[in-house]
Amino acid sequence: MATQAPSAEGSHITGEEGGVRRRDFLNVAAVSFAGVGSVVALMPLFVQMAPSKDVLALATTEVDISKIQPGQGIKTQWRKQPVFVRNLTPKEIADANAVKPSDLRDPQSLADRTKPGHRNWLITLGVCTHLGCVPLGIGEGENKGPYGGYFCPCHGSMYDTAGRIRQGPAPLNLQVPDYKFTSPTTVEIGASEK
Numbered sequence: 001m002a003t004q005a006p007s008a009e010g011s012h013i014t015g016e017e018g019g020v021r022r023r024d025f026l027n028v029a030a031v032s033f034a035g036v037g038s039v040v041a042l043m044p045l046f047v048q049m050a051p052s053k054d055v056l057a058l059a060t061t062e063v064d065i066s067k068i069q070p071g072q073g074i075k076t077q078w079r080k081q082p083v084f085v086r087n088l089t090p091k092e093i094a095d096a097n098a099v100k101p102s103d104l105r106d107p108q109s110l111a112d113r114t115k116p117g118h119r120n121w122l123i124t125l126g127v128c129t130h131l132g133c134v135p136l137g138i139g140e141g142e143n144k145g146p147y148g149g150y151f152c153p154c155h156g157s158m159y160d161t162a163g164r165i166r167q168g169p170a171p172l173n174l175q176v177p178d179y180k181f182t183s184p185t186t187v188e189i190g191a192s193e194k
Contacts, residue, residue: 060190073138075126078177078189082126084138092161093119095148099160106173110162113176123187124163124174128152135159
């Protein structure tokens with residue numbers, strides 16, 4: 001049996017197969033290069049959308065509650081909004097617990113608005129849920145309204161000792177922000193329990 005020399009046609013097919021492989025590699029390399037280039041081009045957009053350092057600094061606020069006596073409260077700031085931190089007296093707690101949540105416009109119990117083991121500490125945003133005014137009642141001698149909590153001087157919304165709406169145009173209770181007790185005398189507002 002005689003062996004035949006490869007024909008010109010046969011070597012052309014072998015060359016074609018090698019060319020396809022090179023083209024595939026070049027296509028994959030070009031697409032990969034374009035993908036990396038796109039990510040690099042979009043990176044400034046993602047960096048620009050990230051919160052700035054001053055915003056991150058305001059993400060949480062630590063409050064020392066060691067000097068707040070029962071029946072007293074303080075106003076502090078978190079995310080440029082007033083926050084009321086109030087140390088409820090046993091009578092204020094009893095008054096809040098005496099109200100059935102089902103009788104309220106925005107039904108919540110005091111236990112829903114405070115942390116277990118810290119039922120005497122009520123922490124709310126100091127912003128009326130009607131039109132955003134700052135209610136009175138956290139400062140010494142301020143009008144607390146007939147329910148002993150807060151009174152909004154703008155349109156007359158009245159809140160009880162648990163910061164729940166009882167009368168007036170406000171549709172919702174004073175909002176309770178995320179917070180956690182980091183020690184027996186320190187609260188971190190803006191941090192959630194984990």
